[in-house]
Amino acid sequence: xxxxxxxxxxxYMADCGVASRRASEQLIxxxxxxxxxRRAKLGDKINKSRDTVMVEGKRLEGAEKQLTIMLNKPRxxxxxxxxxxxxxxxxxxxSGIDERIYPVGRLDKDSQGLLIxxxxxxxxxxxxxPSNGIKKRYSVTIKGSADEAVIQHLRDGVVIDGKKxxxxxxxxxxxxxxxxxxxxxLSEGRNREIRKMCETLxxxxxxxxxxxxxxLKLGQLPVGKWRRxxxxxxxxxKKSHAANNNLGKKRYxxxx
Numbered sequence: 001x002x003x004x005x006x007x008x009x010x011x012y013m014a015d016c017g018v019a020s021r022r023a024s025e026q027l028i029x030x031x032x033x034x035x036x037x038r039r040a041k042l043g044d045k046i047n048k049s050r051d052t053v054m055v056e057g058k059r060l061e062g063a064e065k066q067l068t069i070m071l072n073k074p075r076x077x078x079x080x081x082x083x084x085x086x087x088x089x090x091x092x093x094x095s096g097i098d099e100r101i102y103p104v105g106r107l108d109k110d111s112q113g114l115l116i117x118x119x120x121x122x123x124x125x126x127x128x129x130p131s132n133g134i135k136k137r138y139s140v141t142i143k144g145s146a147d148e149a150v151i152q153h154l155r156d157g158v159v160i161d162g163k164k165x166x167x168x169x170x171x172x173x174x175x176x177x178x179x180x181x182x183x184x185x186l187s188e189g190r191n192r193e194i195r196k197m198c199e200t201l202x203x204x205x206x207x208x209x210x211x212x213x214x215x216l217k218l219g220q221l222p223v224g225k226w227r228r229x230x231x232x233x234x235x236x237x238k239k240s241h242a243a244n245n246n247l248g249k250k251r252y253x254x255x256x
C-alpha cells in the first residue's frame with residue numbers, strides 16, 4: 001500500500017460523517033470497526049480506494065457532502081447519535097437530512113441552547129480540541145443569589161474532581177428575590193462544568209442555556225428547531241480562535 005494514499009482511520013470516519021474523531025476513536029476501541037473484515041485498532045490507516053471499512057456492520061462509502069447546522073436544543077435530549085438507555089437524542093430533532101451529521105461537543109440533558117452539528121470532521125476537531133480554547137457563552141439562572149466573593153471564586157476557578165477549572169468570565173445580569181441570572185463565558189469544555197462549579201460553591205442551577213460558540217450566536221432560532229449555517233457563518237466559526245492563537249488556525253487549515 002502506498003503510504004501517500006493512507007489516511008488515519010478515525011479521520012476517514014469523521015470525514016464520512018460517522019462521528020467526531022474522538023467519538024470515532026471510541027468506536028474503534030469498542031471493537032465496532034472493521035477494515036477488510038478484521039477488527040480495527042487505534043493507529044490503523046486505510047487506503048480509501050482499496051480498503052473496505054465497516055462500522056457496526058455498515059460499509060462506509062466515502063465522504064458525504066459537508067453539512068453544518070445549528071440546533072436550539074431543548075431540555076430532555078442527550079447530545080449523542082444513539083443512547084443505550086433509550087433516552088431521546090438530538091438526532092430525533094433533525095429529521096429530513098440526508099447527510100449523516102453528529103453533535104459537536106457537549107450540552108447536557110438538562111441544558112438547552114446552541115448546539116452545532118456537522119459531518120465536517122476537521123471543523124468538529126477544531127472546535128473541540130482543548131488547545132484551541134473556543135469560547136462558549138451561557139445564560140445561567142441560579143436559585144437565590146451569589147455575592148461578589150462567590151462570583152470572583154467562579155472567575156478564578158473551582159476545583160472539580162481534583163483539578164481546577166480554567167479562569168472564566170462571569171457577570172451578574174439581574175438579581176430578583178428568589179433567583180439570579182448570570183452570564184458565563186468559558187474556554188474549556190469539561191463535562192457539566194458550570195453545573196459542577198456552581199454545585200461546589202453551594203449554588204443551584206435552575207436553567208442553563210448556551211447562547212454562543214465563538215462568534216456564532218444562537219439568535220432567535222426557536223427551541224427545538226434547526227437551520228443550516230451559511231458559508232459566512234462557517235467562516236466565522238473557523239476564525240473564532242484566530243485572534244487568540246494562530247496555531248489553531250494553522251492546525252485547522254492542515255486538517256481541511
